[in-house]
Structures are given as structure tokens and as C-alpha cells.
Amino acid sequence: KAGVTQTPRYLIKTRGQQVTLSCSPISGHRSVSWYQQTPGQGLQFLFEYFSETQRNKGNFPGRFSGRQFSNSRSEMNVSTLELGDSALYLCASSSGLAGIEETQYFGPGTRLLVL
Amino acid sequence: AQSVTQLGSHVSVSEGALVLLRCNYSSSVPPYLFWYVQYPNQGLQLLLKYTSAATLVKGINGFEAEFKKSETSFHLTKPSAHMSDAAEYFCAVSDRSDYKLSFGAGTTVTVRA
Numbered sequence: 001k002a003g004v005t006q007t008p009r010y011l012i013k014t015r016g017q018q019v020t021l022s023c024s025p026i027s028g029h030r031s032v033s034w035y036q037q038t039p040g041q042g043l044q045f046l047f048e049y050f051s052e053t054q055r056n057k058g059n060f061p062g063r064f065s066g067r068q069f070s071n072s073r074s075e076m077n078v079s080t081l082e083l084g085d086s087a088l089y090l091c092a093s094s095s096g097l098a099g100i101e102e103t104q105y106f107g108p109g110t111r112l113l114v115l
Numbered sequence: 116a117q118s119v120t121q122l123g124s125h126v127s128v129s130e131g132a133l134v135l136l137r138c139n140y141s142s143s144v145p146p147y148l149f150w151y152v153q154y155p156n157q158g159l160q161l162l163l164k165y166t167s168a169a170t171l172v173k174g175i176n177g178f179e180a181e182f183k184k185s186e187t188s189f190h191l192t193k194p195s196a197h198m199s200d201a202a203e204y205f206c207a208v209s210d211r212s213d214y215k216l217s218f219g220a221g222t223t224v225t226v227r228a
Contacts, residue, residue, distance in 0.1 A: 004158075033215070033216070035216075035218075042218060042219075042220050042221060043205065043207075043216075043218035043221075044218075045215045045216060045217070048215060056215050058215070090158055090159065092159075092216075102147070102209070103149075103161060103164060104161075104216060105161070106151070106158040106159040106160070107158050108157055108158045109157075109158050
């Protein structure tokens with residue numbers, strides 16, 4: 001089975017621009033979660049989507065948004081980029097079935113640099 | 116909210132020595148607990164997980180962890196370190212009703228020849 005894939009792997013943007021990151025989950029997985037990893041704040045949960053609905057949300061400003069498509073692929077968008085948005089953005093997928101112990105499988109990440 | 120604390124941001128061990136990484140969680144109800152490893156420029160790879168089936172959990176690459184409710188701990192060990200174990204290790208927790216992982220700050224392991 002193919003793992004979680006994320007595109008692009010690397011991205012350079014300037015302040016004020018917006019960016020869209022893509023994540024394709026493991027086949028059959030319906031839940032996709034996004035995390036931001038920075039040296040200062042570590043790994044922080046952004047949001048989770050299940051069956052095209054946002055099911056859980058972390059403590060990030062509204063500039064961070066996401067969506068999920070019917071094939072479970074997910075996109076994350078960051079508008080009006082700030083220098084502090086430079087980070088590794090990780091996507092994780094799981095089956096998402098309630099009541100069953102879950103393991104999240106991570107993709108390789110997209111490294112975003114904001115200049 | 117669930118949280119985990121990893122004691123020690125850096126651990127240095129000799130090749131062949133015991134690796135011990137400490138993780139304590141805060142929860143009144145035993146949560147799900149995980150250890151992930153991250154190699155440079157890569158995503159996170161699951162080492163092992165605790166979901167209440169057994170307190171001693173065996174994972175990949177010779178790692179294991181023991182869940183101790185009385186100590187609210189989930190420490191990771193490996194009897195004999197290998198050079199390939201050099202990486203950053205994260206302890207993570209989620210409760211049983213959502214799928215949000217809360218991560219510790221991470222412990223970087225270096226292995227001396």
C-alpha cells in the first residue's frame with residue numbers, strides 16, 4: 001500500500017502571499033490531520049478532516065484553513081503568509097472510524113519557507 | 116486537554132548501550148500513547164503504541180515501552196543502541212474520543228561510536 005504523499009515537498013513564498021499544500025492519504029483512510037512543526041513550538045495540531053467535514057481544530061488563526069475532497073485527499077491553505085509560518089507541515093492519515101483505536105500515519109511533509 | 120512531557124531534549128549514548136527516553140502524560144483517564152521517530156528531513160514514523168491491551172508494548176527496531184498508570188509514564192527503551200537509532204523521538208497522546216495528537220517537545224538521540 002502506498003503511504004501518505006504530500007506535494008510539494010519544498011516551497012518558498014514571500015510575506016503576504018498565500019499557499020496551498022496537498023495531501024493524499026493512504027488508500028481507504030478517510031481521516032486526514034494536519035500538523036505544523038517548528039523549532040520553537042514543536043509539533044502542533046492544525047485540524048482534522050473526516051468525510052469532507054472538519055471534525056477537530058487546533059488553536060491557529062483563521063488564515064489557516066483546509067478542506068477535504070470526496071476521494072479523501074486534503075488541501076491546506078494559508079493566506080497572508082507571515083515569516084512565522086515558515087515550518088514543516090505534516091499530514092497524517094488514519095481510518096478515522098470512531099471507537100476504534102487509531103494510528104496516524106505521517107507523510108514526509110512540505111517544508112515552507114516564507115521570506 | 117491531554118499533554119505529554121518528555122524529560123531531556125538531548126540524549127547521548129554509546130553504541131551498544133541502553134537507550135532510555137522518558138515520557139510522562141497528564142490525564143485522569145488512560146489515553147492512547149504513541150512513540151514516533153523522525154529522521155532528518157523526513158516525516159514521523161510510528162515506533163509503537165499503547166491502547167490498553169498490554170502494559171509492555173513492543174515496537175519496531177527493537178524498541179519497547181512500558182505503560183505505568185501509577186507513574187503516568189510511558190518511557191521508551193532499547194537494550195542496545197545502534198548508530199541508525201540517531202534521530203529525534205516524539206511521545207504523543209490522544210484521548211479516546213478524538214484523533215488529535217498532542218506531542219511532546221521531542222528528544223534528540225545521538226549515538227557515539
